[in-house]
Amino acid sequence: MGVSDTLLKTELIQGSQAFTKSKVNYFYSDAEGDLEAGSPTFQWYRSTTENGNYEAIVGETEDNYTPASPVDTGKLLKVKITPSASTGITAGTAVMSSATIQITSPS
Known part of the structure; x- marks a missing residue:
């Protein structure tokens, strides 16, 4: 059981790379065919490089994040x-999304 496909959608301010909000879309699947139990848990991370070490953003555990x-x-x-x-x-298998584009001017 786990999240078989994780997508990270971002809304961009038109004409720039400034984020207004990041929102998670995901597809849940379970090998036993069990239904998902409510909402999964979320944890947002940030890094200075795409393949670098990502640190958890304290307190950011919702399905959306507004960069600061x-x-x-x-x-x-x-x-x-992490689904359930x-x-x-x-207990589901945690899946990490792909990285967003680099944030140049958060609101």
């Missing part, structure tokens, strides 16, 4: 999603 200036300027974001099933093996 100046701490997020120049950073890339990822989100880790309503029956059977309930």
